[in-house]
Amino acid sequence: MSAREHDNAAARTQFFAKLKVALKDGPPAAARRGNVELRLQSPPSHPLPERVNKSRDQLRQQFRSYLEGQSATIIEVAGAAEVPSAIAAWLRENNLPHAVRNGDDAWLAALPWTTDPTLQRDAGPAQADDVVSLSHAIAAVSETGTLVLASGTDNPVTLNFVPENHIIVVEEGDLVGPYEAVWTRLRTRFGKGHMPRTVNFISGPSRTADIGGTLVTGAHGPRRLCVIFVRG
Amino acid sequence: MNSSAHNFKANAKVALADAQLQSALGKLKGGLVANRAKARDALPEFEALRDVAKDIKNHTIANLDLYLEAYEKNARAAGANVHFAETAADAREIILQICRAANAKIVTKGKSMVSEEIGLNDYLEAAGGLEVVETDLGEYLVQIRRETPSHIIAPAIHLTQDQVEADFRRLHTHLPADRVLVEPAQLVNEARQILRQKFMTADVGITGANFLVAETGSSIIVTNEGNGDLTQSLAKTHIVIASIEKLVPTLEDLSTILRLLARSATGQECSTYMTLSTGARRVNDLDGPANYHVVILDNGRTDLIGSEFQDVLRCIRCGACMNHCPVYGAIGGHAYGWVYPGPIGSVLTPALIGVKEAGNLPNASTFCGKCADVCPMKIPLPDLMRHWREAEFAAGDLPRVYRTGLMTWAYFARHPRLYHAVAKVGIPLLSLFNRRGRFAHLPFAGSWTRHRDMPAPQGRTFQQLWAEQQAGVQS
Numbered sequence: 071m072s073a074r075e076h077d078n079a080a081a082r083t084q085f086f087a088k089l090k091v092a093l094k095d096g097p098p099a100a101a102r103r104g105n106v107e108l109r110l111q112s113p114p115s116h117p118l119p120e121r122v123n124k125s126r127d128q129l130r131q132q133f134r135s136y137l138e139g140q141s142a143t144i145i146e147v148a149g150a151a152e153v154p155s156a157i158a159a160w161l162r163e164n165n166l167p168h169a170v171r172n173g174d175d176a177w178l179a180a181l182p183w184t185t186d187p188t189l190q191r192d193a194g195p196a197q198a199d200d201v202v203s204l205s206h207a208i209a210a211v212s213e214t215g216t217l218v219l220a221s222g223t224d225n226p227v228t229l230n231f232v233p234e235n236h237i238i239v240v241e242e243g244d245l246v247g248p249y250e251a252v253w254t255r256l257r258t259r260f261g262k263g264h265m266p267r268t269v270n271f272i273s274g275p276s277r278t279a280d281i282g283g284t285l286v287t288g289a290h291g292p293r294r295l296c297v298i299f300v301r302g
Numbered sequence: 303m304n305s306s307a308h309n310f311k312a313n314a315k316v317a318l319a320d321a322q323l324q325s326a327l328g329k330l331k332g333g334l335v336a337n338r339a340k341a342r343d344a345l346p347e348f349e350a351l352r353d354v355a356k357d358i359k360n361h362t363i364a365n366l367d368l369y370l371e372a373y374e375k376n377a378r379a380a381g382a383n384v385h386f387a388e389t390a391a392d393a394r395e396i397i398l399q400i401c402r403a404a405n406a407k408i409v410t411k412g413k414s415m416v417s418e419e420i421g422l423n424d425y426l427e428a429a430g431g432l433e434v435v436e437t438d439l440g441e442y443l444v445q446i447r448r449e450t451p452s453h454i455i456a457p458a459i460h461l462t463q464d465q466v467e468a469d470f471r472r473l474h475t476h477l478p479a480d481r482v483l484v485e486p487a488q489l490v491n492e493a494r495q496i497l498r499q500k501f502m503t504a505d506v507g508i509t510g511a512n513f514l515v516a517e518t519g520s521s522i523i524v525t526n527e528g529n530g531d532l533t534q535s536l537a538k539t540h541i542v543i544a545s546i547e548k549l550v551p552t553l554e555d556l557s558t559i560l561r562l563l564a565r566s567a568t569g570q571e572c573s574t575y576m577t578l579s580t581g582a583r584r585v586n587d588l589d590g591p592a593n594y595h596v597v598i599l600d601n602g603r604t605d606l607i608g609s610e611f612q613d614v615l616r617c618i619r620c621g622a623c624m625n626h627c628p629v630y631g632a633i634g635g636h637a638y639g640w641v642y643p644g645p646i647g648s649v650l651t652p653a654l655i656g657v658k659e660a661g662n663l664p665n666a667s668t669f670c671g672k673c674a675d676v677c678p679m680k681i682p683l684p685d686l687m688r689h690w691r692e693a694e695f696a697a698g699d700l701p702r703v704y705r706t707g708l709m710t711w712a713y714f715a716r717h718p719r720l721y722h723a724v725a726k727v728g729i730p731l732l733s734l735f736n737r738r739g740r741f742a743h744l745p746f747a748g749s750w751t752r753h754r755d756m757p758a759p760q761g762r763t764f765q766q767l768w769a770e771q772q773a774g775v776q777s
Contacts, residue, residue, distance in 0.1 A: 078385050078396075085386040085600060089367040092607035096364055106368040106551070110517050113552035116354050119347050119561070136571060173588070195589035198502055214572040221590060228589040231531045249557035256553075263376055265518050267583050267590045268535070271576035276528040279568075280440035280456065282326075282463035283333055284486040289439055290494060290501075291528025291575070 115250065122213055122247030129212040129247055134299070136215025140274030141287050142295040149302050151182050153239055158186040160296050161202065166235055171196055172204040175224040178239065196232035203229035207240040209255060210299070213248050214273055217297060220256075221268035230270050236292040238272070241300045303421045303450065305655055307639035310662035317633040326462050327634055334456075334625040337569020338676070345565065355562055356680045358555045359547075359616040363607060369516040369549050370598070376519030380581030383595045390420035393599050397422060397508070397541055398430045400595050404539045406432060406505035410497075412523060412530030413438035414510025415454050415619060416543050416599060418641045419654070422508070435500045437529040439493055446473055452635030454642060455567050455621040460634045463489070497529070507537035507591070511544035512563070512618070514596075517552040520580040521596060524563060524573045531577055540579070540591035545599045547615040559618060562678035566620040602654050610689045614649050616679040623673035623683060629666050638663060645673035649686040657694050664690035722765060729759045736760075 090099070124132065134144050147156050161168055169190040172178055183189065196203055205225045209218040217238050221227040230236060246252060249271075260266060276291030287293055306313060317323055342348045362369055374384045387393035401409060409432050411417065423445070426432045436445040440457035444450060446469055451457030458466075467483045470492055483489055509530050513522040521542045523530040534540040550556050564570040583590035606612055624630040624644025635643030640660065642650045648663040664687035673683040694700060695708065714721040735741070736758035744751050 081386040081388060081392065085388060085598075086367060086370070088388070088600070088604050089370070089607075092604045093364070093367060095608050099367060102365050103368060106365050106372070109551050110372055113517065113554045115554055116358075116558040117347060117350060119345060121345075140571075140574070198498075216572060221587065222584065223586050223588055226587070226589045227531075227535050231528050231535060249560070250554055253553040253557070263518055265380065265520055265578060265580035267579065267581060267587060269520075269578040269580075270531070271572075272574070273572050274574050276526070277574055278439045278490060278527045280438075280443065280458055281466055281486040281489050283459075284463075286487045286490045288487075288494070289490055289527035289529070290437065290497065290532055 113253075118248045118250065119213060124212070124247070126245070129245060130242070130299075133210055133212040133215050133245060136212075137274065137297060138215075140215055141277070142215075142274045142297055144297045144299055146299045146301055150177075150241075150300055151185075153181050153298055153300060154183050154186050154189060156298055157204070157237060158189050160237070161189075164235070164294065167201050170202045170204040170237065171200045171229060171233065173223055173225045173229065175206045178204065178206050195226040196228035198232070200233040202235040202237065203233040204237045204239070205229050207238050208244060208259070209252050210240040210245045210297075211247075211249060211252060211271075212245060216249075216271050216273045218252050219270045219272065220259075220266040221270070222266055227268045227270065230272060231276075231291045234288070234292055235294045235296070236272075236275075237296045237298060239298045239300065242302060303418055303641055305640045305651075305659055307651055307655070307660040307663055310637060310639055310666060313637035313639055314633045314666070317637045322462055322465065323460050323634050326460050327631060334569065334621075338566060338622060338625070339569075341565035341569040341571065344571070345561065348562070348565065351558060351561055352678055352680050355559045355678060356616060358550060358558060359679060362549055362551060362555075363547065363612065363615050366546060366549065366607070369551055370546065373514055373516040373519055373549060374598075376516065377521075377581070377596060378519070380519050381594060382519060382581050383593070385595060385597045387597050387599045388601075390599070390601050393420045393543060393597050393601070394422055394425040394429075396597050397543065398426060400539065400541055400593075401426065401430055401432060401506050404506050404593065406539070408432070408500060408504045409434045409506045409508060410500050410504040410533045410537060411436050411441070412507070412509035412525070412533045413441050413457070414508070414543055415451070415641060416510055416545050417508065418451060419545075419601065420543070420599065422543070435497070435504070437497050437500065437533055438525070439490065439527060439529070442493060442497065443469070450636070450641070452643065453621060453624060454619050454644075454646075460636065501532045501536050504533070504537045506539045506541060507533035507535075508541045508543065509534050511542050511548050511596075513556055513559070514544055514549045515551075515553060515556055515578070516549060518578070518580055520578040522556065522576065522578050524560070524576050526568075526570075526574045528575055531575060534577075534579060535590055538591060539593040539595070540582075542579070542594075542596045543599060544596060545601065546603050547617070559678075563618055563620055566622040566676065566678040606653055611649065611653050611686055613681050614646070614653065614686060616681055617646055617650070618679060619646075620678060622676045622678065626672045626676050628668060628670060628672075638666075645683040645687070646681075649681075649683055649690065652690050652693075657690055657697060658699055661690070661694040661699055664688075664694070722763070725763045725765070729763050730761060733759045733761045 168188050171192050207217040208220050275287045275295040276289045277287045278289035279285045385396045423434045426434050436442045443458040452460040511521040512524045564573045582594040627644050630644040638647050640651045651660040669684045740755035
């Protein structure tokens with residue numbers, strides 16, 4: 071092991087030395103460093119698409135219309151209290167077992183689950199035979215109809231990919247226009263330059279067109295994606 | 303990966319005569335081109351963003367040493383092991399050692415063109431005795447045929463549905479022989495069941511990276527199938543193989559380029575999954591990889607910095623250039639003989655494996671310029687191909703007949719008066735033999751007229767017509 075560590079240190083030195091030689095025609099590193107550090111500390115913004123400059127209501131409509139175009143189902147509910155019954159109804163509609171796997175997300179846990187006593191909730195990361203998983207997104211992005219999930223004990227990453235059916239709950243307060251608003255939220259929530267292990271941007275069920283160019287949903291990840299959008 | 307790029311002409315001939323390939327290519331290309339146009343039109347800022355994206359990558363490459371340092375520092379702080387590989391052999395060895403340390407038997411892989419470039423699968427199988435399973439459906443279809451990808455984002459674009467069915471029946475012999483495999487969905491489902499077992503039992507998951515973000519030390523993958531995510535979330539060890547030019551400074555830089563990537567590639571508004579991975583699983587996490595390694599590969603790219611080929615380092619591997627290329631559309635990807643086909647391959651391949659081996663590729667262009675028109679990163683691909691043609695000429699690698707022809711033409715081109723004098727005599731002379739407006743046979747141009755007619759001159763030279771028109775404009 072120590073031999074390999076040593077090799078990597080030598081390789082690293084060599085790697086950077088070669089880069090410096092290749093960059094020799096430009097300004098020296100010392101002269102460039104300030105600029106680079108400034109960019110990393112205060113990332114400059116780039117032009118945003120016009121489509122994110124809309125009213126809250128239009129952003130919500132746009133989010134919905136992109137997501138539906140990407141083969142997802144979206145159900146709007148008037149408030150958090152309606153989430154458990156909306157989930158139960160969707161499971162019934164699709165002939166799915168009344169059992170979901172979820173993490174220890176506090177917001178999800180606080181929902182009034184007792185209104186639907188037949189709905190079974192199991193905690194933990196996804197198991198091979200789980201059929202339905204439930205996650206709580208940190209953001210809904212209107213720009214492309216995209217949900218953003220941050221991994222952790224509250225929302226384990228495997229829930230997003232292992233079960234055939236994935237339900238994602240997102241609150242209207244977390245609806246944003248562009249991707250850039252997600253970066254701002256991540257920096258606020260986890261600290262500048264810090265990230266959870268995995269941040270997933272999800273824009274529909276899994277799909278492929280690798281066989282004869284025909285679009286098929288349910289390639290490796292979920293066959294169905296149901297988004298519950300909580301108004302208010 | 304072994305190259306057959308030197309054999310390009312013979313490869314192309316075989317491809318043109320391959321009815322199955324022609325049927326697959328004919329069916330698929332129209333869709334990708336039309337979808338891209340639609341997605342571009344739906345984003346009015348698309349063209350302006352190309353300039354921004356170009357500037358981002360130019361800035362990154364001009365400061366690659368500093369951004370790489372920052373990336374490394376932030377990735378390590380989040381628990382990543384960062385390895386530096388100058389050559390393909392270094393990268394293969396580093397990855398094999400990581401697999402050995404993990405006591406790996408089964409390795410799953412997300413799609414990675416860099417792993418093709420370094421010939422990773424063969425090495426892990428031969429030197430490491432590992433079972434390596436490609437999990438992107440297209441890559442799996444190619445792997446079970448022991449072929450290589452023929453397109454950088456649609457690796458099995460050369461295969462028809464019937465071929466896939468035949469392969470599945472040949473290989474998946476544990477399944478009932480009379481099962482129905484008529485619909486693409488049935489084939490996808492069969493692959494899903496088989497690969498699911500591999501995801502669940504893999505010890506190591508290897509992915510590529512579409513981007514590395516210096517600000518956060520993250521690696522990014524973009525997929526539609528979710529296979530990369532299963533690969534990197536279920537195995538105990540996640541290895542990322544990424545070449546140096548994948549770096550971008552910040553998350554804002556990432557999202558700007560992302561707006562171009564999916565639209566240019568498949569014509570989607572965005573890919574289904576975009577994943578940022580930073581470090582190994584956190585202390586309390588219940589899933590995710592316990593070990594996270596990133597192997598940073600150079601493999602000749604640093605040599606391009608400061609050269610006339612530097613622009614090629616902006617490439618984000620969307621595949622738009624090959625989707626729009628008349629040459630790629632006629633012969634598919636395998637004829638190019640190495641990892642990267644199409645216009646980007648014609649520029650990158652000579653840079654990575656030498657112009658002596660791959661000199662045919664930059665010549666395999668009509669210079670129609672469509673590739674540069676659609677490249678989201680505004681890489682001047684035809685210009686770069688022309689540089690390679692010059693380099694090939696300068697290196698003296700061309701056959702004598704080509705050299706003589708080029709030198710003769712160059713002599714006249716450098717002596718305009720002589721050129722005009724010869725043209726003034728030659729063109730009317732040729733038009734004397736003009737009967738149907740074209741020539742079916744021409745001496746010294748047999749390899750042209752064998753496949754198509756040569757338009758016959760109409761009596762006067764372009765220069766004469768131009769001079770007359772200019773005189774007309776001024777009067």
